[in-house]
Structure formats: C-alpha cells, structure tokens
Amino acid sequence: MRDKVVGQLITLYAVPVTEPQDIAAGVRRRVLAHVLANNGGYLSQACSAAELLAVLYGRVLNLSSTDGPLHPSPFEAVPSSDTPRISGGVFHGEPGPDLDRFIISPAHYALVVYAALIEAGRLDEAALDQFNKDGSTVEMIGAEHSPGFETTTGSLAQALSTAGGIALGRRLKNETGRTFVFMSDGEFQEGQTWEAVQALAYYRLDSVRVVVDVNRAQCDGPMDSVMSIEPLATKLKAFGASVDSIDGHNITTLAHSLERPTGKPHFVLAYTDPTRGVPLLNERRPVLHYLRFTSDEERSRYQVFYEELLTEGAQR
Amino acid sequence: MTSMRDVPIVTRPHVENFIRWSADKPEVVVLSADLTNSCEVGKWRDTYPERFFSMGMAEQNMLGFAGGLAREGFEPWLHTFAVFLYRRPLDQLQMSIAYPNLKVRLVGFLPGITTPGGVTHQAIDDVAVMRAIPNMTILETGDATEVESVLDVAHAIDGPVYIRMLRGEVPRLFPENEPFVLDRARVLTLAGDTIDSPTDVLVLTSGILTEEALRAVPALQEAGVAVTHLHISTLKPFTDPMVARALAATTGAVITMENHTITGGLGSAVAETMAETGATAPLHRIGLKDTYAHGASQAHLLREYDLDAFSLIRTTEVALDRSLGIDAADLAPVRIAATHSAAKVEAL
Numbered sequence: 001m002r003d004k005v006v007g008q009l010i011t012l013y014a015v016p017v018t019e020p021q022d023i024a025a026g027v028r029r030r031v032l033a034h035v036l037a038n039n040g041g042y043l044s045q046a047c048s049a050a051e052l053l054a055v056l057y058g059r060v061l062n063l064s065s066t067d068g069p070l071h072p073s074p075f076e077a078v079p080s081s082d083t084p085r086i087s088g089g090v091f092h093g094e095p096g097p098d099l100d101r102f103i104i105s106p107a108h109y110a111l112v113v114y115a116a117l118i119e120a121g122r123l124d125e126a127a128l129d130q131f132n133k134d135g136s137t138v139e140m141i142g143a144e145h146s147p148g149f150e151t152t153t154g155s156l157a158q159a160l161s162t163a164g165g166i167a168l169g170r171r172l173k174n175e176t177g178r179t180f181v182f183m184s185d186g187e188f189q190e191g192q193t194w195e196a197v198q199a200l201a202y203y204r205l206d207s208v209r210v211v212v213d214v215n216r217a218q219c220d221g222p223m224d225s226v227m228s229i230e231p232l233a234t235k236l237k238a239f240g241a242s243v244d245s246i247d248g249h250n251i252t253t254l255a256h257s258l259e260r261p262t263g264k265p266h267f268v269l270a271y272t273d274p275t276r277g278v279p280l281l282n283e284r285r286p287v288l289h290y291l292r293f294t295s296d297e298e299r300s301r302y303q304v305f306y307e308e309l310l311t312e313g314a315q316r
Numbered sequence: 317m318t319s320m321r322d323v324p325i326v327t328r329p330h331v332e333n334f335i336r337w338s339a340d341k342p343e344v345v346v347l348s349a350d351l352t353n354s355c356e357v358g359k360w361r362d363t364y365p366e367r368f369f370s371m372g373m374a375e376q377n378m379l380g381f382a383g384g385l386a387r388e389g390f391e392p393w394l395h396t397f398a399v400f401l402y403r404r405p406l407d408q409l410q411m412s413i414a415y416p417n418l419k420v421r422l423v424g425f426l427p428g429i430t431t432p433g434g435v436t437h438q439a440i441d442d443v444a445v446m447r448a449i450p451n452m453t454i455l456e457t458g459d460a461t462e463v464e465s466v467l468d469v470a471h472a473i474d475g476p477v478y479i480r481m482l483r484g485e486v487p488r489l490f491p492e493n494e495p496f497v498l499d500r501a502r503v504l505t506l507a508g509d510t511i512d513s514p515t516d517v518l519v520l521t522s523g524i525l526t527e528e529a530l531r532a533v534p535a536l537q538e539a540g541v542a543v544t545h546l547h548i549s550t551l552k553p554f555t556d557p558m559v560a561r562a563l564a565a566t567t568g569a570v571i572t573m574e575n576h577t578i579t580g581g582l583g584s585a586v587a588e589t590m591a592e593t594g595a596t597a598p599l600h601r602i603g604l605k606d607t608y609a610h611g612a613s614q615a616h617l618l619r620e621y622d623l624d625a626f627s628l629i630r631t632t633e634v635a636l637d638r639s640l641g642i643d644a645a646d647l648a649p650v651r652i653a654a655t656h657s658a659a660k661v662e663a664l
Contacts, residue, residue: 079417080451081474144416151383152411161377162412165384165392168369172345173388192408195377202372 018120020251023054026119028277029313031111032306034128035291036299044281044288046112048215048248048272052182053116055254056211061180062100064093069124072137072147088142089150091122097175101166104149105159106184106213110142113149123147157190159183160210164196167205180258181210186218188229194239200265201240208265209258213248215274219289233269241265248272280305323487323527323651326460327659330356330483333464335363341471343391347371349378353661355395355425356483375400379408379420386418391471397431398424398439398480402446410449417451417475426664427456427480427523428575428604429618433664434611439480440604444580446478447552454552455496456480458526460488462549465495473498480523484659487527487651490547499550501558505533507542511561516542516568517632518597520559522549522582525573525602528618531625531648536632539640541568554585563595569635571600573628578603600631615650625650 031046070091077083089095092102104113111131117123127147130136142149153159160181167179187193200208214232216223223229233243242262246253248270257268274288275281280302281288293299334357338344345367352358352370361368371378375396382392394401401422402409413420424439431437446454453473457463463482470477490502504526507515517536521529526547536543544562563570563586570590574582583601590599604621618624625647633640656663 078450079415081417085416151387152415155407155411158380158408158412161380161408162384162387164377165381165386166388167384168381169385169388169390172367172390192376192380195372195374196380199371199374199377199381203369 018058020051020054020058020255023058023116023119024050024251025313027053027112027115029306029309030115030118030128032278032302032309034111034131036303036306039299040290040292042108042111042289043278043291044215044217044274045109045213046115047276047278047281048217048274049109049112049213050277051249051251051254052211052213052270052272053112054119055251055258056102056180056182057116057120057122059255060258061102062098062177063102064096064099066091066093066122069118069121071124072127072130075135075137075145086137086145087150088137088144088146088148091117091147092150097173097177099177101177101179103151103159103163103166103179103181104142105153105182105187106156107142107149107154109182109184110140110146110149113142114138114147117148156184157187157192160187160193160196161199163208164200164203164205167208168203170207171205178207178209181208183210183212185212185214185216185223185229185232188212188232189227197236197239197241197265204263205265206261206263209268210266211254211258211268211270213272214269215272217274217288221286225286236267241267243267243269245269245271249276278305323489325485325651326488327485328356328483329460329463329486330481331359334467335360337467338364341391342367343389345369345385345390345392347378347382347392347394349373349375349396349400351396351425354397354664355423357395376405376408379405380412382420383412383416383418386413386420387416391419391421393421393423395423395425397426397437398442399426399437401478402439402442406445413476414449414451419474420476421470422476422478423481424478425481425483429609429621429623430482430524430575430614431664432611432613435608437664438609440577440609441580442478442480443551443574443576443582444584447580447585451475452552453477454550456523456549456551457482457496458523458547458549459490460486461490461492461494462496464492469496469498482524484657485653489527489530496549499553499556501556502547502549503544503558504530504547505537505543505545507544511544511558512565514542515544515562515566517544517635518562518566518570519543519545519573519628520548520570520582520586521545521573522547522551523575524614525575525623527651528623528625529573529628531650532628534648535629535642535646536640539642541632541636541640548582551582551585554589559586560589560593560595563590563593563597566595566597568597569600569632570595570597571602571628571631571635573602573623575623576603577607578605598635600635602627602631614653
C-alpha cells in the first residue's frame, strides 16, 4: 500500500510545481497519502493550512534557492557546546540581509510543512519515508533540526517571541528582510502570545508579519468548546497590531494581505475550514485534531477519495 | 586569607564595571523587566540606550526575545531578580534558550535570603532547578571581585549562563588581581601543606555564606580543628579536581554552606562528587532545610535559619562529636548591611 502510494507520487511530481494552487493541492494529496499509509495523521491541519503555506512558499517569501530538493540529514545529537545546532532553516536557503525569514510556530503541523516544502521543490519527497522514524530529523512534532523549522516550538506560543528577537536583531544590523511567522489560533490562548504582541507593537517591529491559521479546532475539539479567543482581530488591534481577517483559502487575498505594508506588526487572520478539500472529514466533527481510522470501511472510503484526487491531479 | 575585621566594602560594583566592560563589546545588549535600577543597570541604559531594551513585566516573552537576539549574533544580558528568570518562565528558559544552547546571560539578583522581599523574591531553589537544565552553566558571586570578574567568565562560555549576582554594598573578600576562574575553587584556608594533606574538617561555601564561614574558621583553628576552606563559585560544571582531592583528604567531616535549600544546590553537588569518587567522611549541609523563608533582614534570616557563622561552629561540634568551647563573642564581628541602604534604590 505504502509503496504503491509513494510510487504514484514520484511519477506525478518528478518535476516540482510552484504555483500556489498546485502546491496547496499537492499538500493535501501528500498528507492524505501519508495518513492512509500510516493509519493516522494530522490531516485537518493540511486542509486548513494548505493555501497559507502554498502562498508563502510559492509567492510571498523572498528566500534564496536551495538549488533543488535537499535531503534531510539523520539525527546526530541535540545542541550543546560540542555539537552545533542543526537548523531546519537550511530548507529555506541561505539567509541574507534583504531576504525574508520564516519561523513556524505550531510544530504539530510538521507533516503539512514537510509536504509544502516538497511541493515547493525544497525538500526531497523521500523525506516523508523518514517521518516519525527512529533516528530521523523528520519528526512528528517538528524540532529545530526538522525541515522548515528553525526554533524549538512544540511547546506552543514561544516562536512569536523568538521571532520578535530575531526581527529586533535584524533591525540592529540594518537588515531589510521581513520576518514571517506562521501560527495556529490555539496559541492565542497562551499568555505569552499577548506579551509578544505587546512587545512587537512597543518596538514597532513592522517587519514581523504573522499568518494565523484560524481553523477554530484544537485538540479537545472546537475552540469555542475549549476556550474562546474571539474577537481576535479586535484584541490584536487594541494591542497595537494591524490586522486583516480574510478567507484563508483565497490565494489572491492571502498574498495581498501578507505583502501589504502597514507600519505595524501585521497579523493576517486566515479563517479556514479544517475539512477543506477532504469533505469526508466532516463526518469527524467536532473533533478534527488527529485522524485515526476507526474501521476498514472508513479507511477504504478515504482511499477511494484519494484515488479520485490523483486522477484530478493527473488531468490538471 | 582575609581578616574579617578589615574587609573593604564596595558600593554597587556592577554599575560602573559593567559599563566599562561593555564598551568594546557591541554585541552585548541588555534586556530588563521593569527592575532596571534595582538590578544596577540604570546607568548602563543611559550610557548605551541603543542596546538597552525594556521588556516590561513579561518575562516569558523576554526570554524568547533573548533567544531570538542570540540567534542573530547578539549576546543578551538579562537583568532581573533571580526568581523571575527560572520560576515563571521555566519552559521558555528551557525551550527558547537552553535547548538550542544560546549565548544568553541570565543575571539573577537577590539570591536566597539576601532580600527582605519574602518568599516571592527569594530565589532559594534556583541552583537546584538550573542544575537540572542541560547546557546551563551556573556561576555564583561571593564578593565584589567576583561580581566584576564573572563578566569575562560568562562571556567566554558557548551556551547559556546563569549568574547569582550581588548588588548594593558588597564586601571585597578576594584580591582584585585574583579573578573568578571557571570551575576552580578558591583555597581560603588549608589544614596542611597541600590540598592533599589530612584534614579534620573540609568546609565548602558559596555566595554570601563564604563571608560567614570566614568569620568562623579562625575560631575553629584556635580550637585545634584542622580546617580546609574552599570557596565555590562555579556550581555547574562541578568538576574541579581540587575539590575531589580535598574531599579525599578529609577524615572528620565535610560541611557545605549555601544560601539556598540543601536540596539540589552546593550540598547536593558535593554529595554527588563524594559518592562518585568514594570519599567517605560524613557530609553536613548548612542551608535552608527544605523550607521557604519569609520577609526579614539578611542578618535576621541568617540566624533564624542557622546559616550564619555560628552555625558552622555548632555543625562542626556535632560532626566531630565534641565541644569546642567557642561562643559567639569569639567570632569575627558581623557586617550588617542596612536593610534600607543608600546603596539600594528600593527597600527590597
């Protein structure tokens, strides 16, 4: 089963595609394939965030090239004075003063990030074979040696503060590149997030551009049944940020909002549907955080759906 | 060996020293959480306003910003009270700074019972918590010379450093030309000719309790006790071979004195070394005995919790199981810093 899926993907994606809509479609297909092959995974995050990551990697982010897909290095050691840090940021290319940085906060989106990097031509698609395997850096919860990650963010809501420090440091060095941050909406339940927003506004760090996947779903279920964060835009504006609330599946709107200079730390609240593109997931509501098939029958319906997606992809 | 009768007092040694030291280090930035003057960096802020960042009372975020600045090649020196560096933001300290082994310097003021601020302001478990954090280096200052020279030691370390810092009126116990050296104990008293000479009692002290021990050691010597006294200023790493040699040479008792709970700090580090090296003398730990303290003057708390010079006498008597005929009047006089001193900007 697994080999069959991978074989089909290799056939389809021998040449990387970079148009955002193709990246987004590819993200959903790859994550669904992975979930089918492993009887589980973070599928709803792919459905909600596919366009966000596609727009960033495919259009907005000004990153240097990796000169083709990179192979993830095996795990060697945790950072110490004897073993230097290995940064997943290498998949974003060599940093430069005028280039953008991209800090990913919700480490639980790792599979989705890996899929997006593959679609963007920055990560070897064989990397997913190492996903959650012992001795691999392609971890289930992204670590800072995992492709695309450059900070330790599995304890949520810490990346925004670190990104603020990075942006402040870049300003001190007169660098002109922007610092983008990808966040999940649940992180706005943590107090640290608001400490960070207040500091970003106080220091007028308008080079920080945050895109939030507002999918209104978290581990225990719908956010409103866990702890409401709304009115999020009003709160952020009151803290001194600029805010756009938009349809997180609209590529044109996303790109425009992410690029729009505002003179303030900027938050793009991308309202998304965690079942988008995989309508079968609606049967799973209200709990969408992690998909594990409950029966062979359920799994086979996802398999049929996946094969339909492949056919559509081949016809594009 | 310093006589406690003529210890010079240095007022706010960190203030000018840190300004001078930073002058040729543009990568050094300071982050503060609304305790700028209380941590003696108000003048630093006014001298280098472009590299001073007020982060407000928001320590979790401050530690994250520090991690980001360190990733960009800066060397953040965080100045706040010790309790606010490791209690509230422990997860941020571990994930945003310690795991990636970033060069962030955490300058923690008010170690242990040096403040009348009570339980909320007294860092009595910081060494224990910090010792459990991989990649962390822990330094503790015991006098003005160490307050001044700890900067170079921390600066040279590739990774995060936590400093137990003193402020206000600080005694100069050690010569200015004998700076702080990483992971090297200071020999203050030797029982014999060398560190390996047989010793009745080995006293290992850190921080402000070294001053207390210095008041008591002459009385112990006069009572005929062969004492070796080492001052410990690096709590992690704790691998100085001289400490292991002194432990091996001790026959009567090993006594540790720390301005900290006896769980997880200097006493525990010594116990680990003794167990690992097979040292056999009984260990007596002077420190807070698994208790919080409360708001009162340093002198009062030292007496109340048996952390003072006379406690070293009593502990030695218990350890050697004999009376030494010493009473409090035989000890060098107590140096009492005023609770409301002009050397401090606030009463804490």
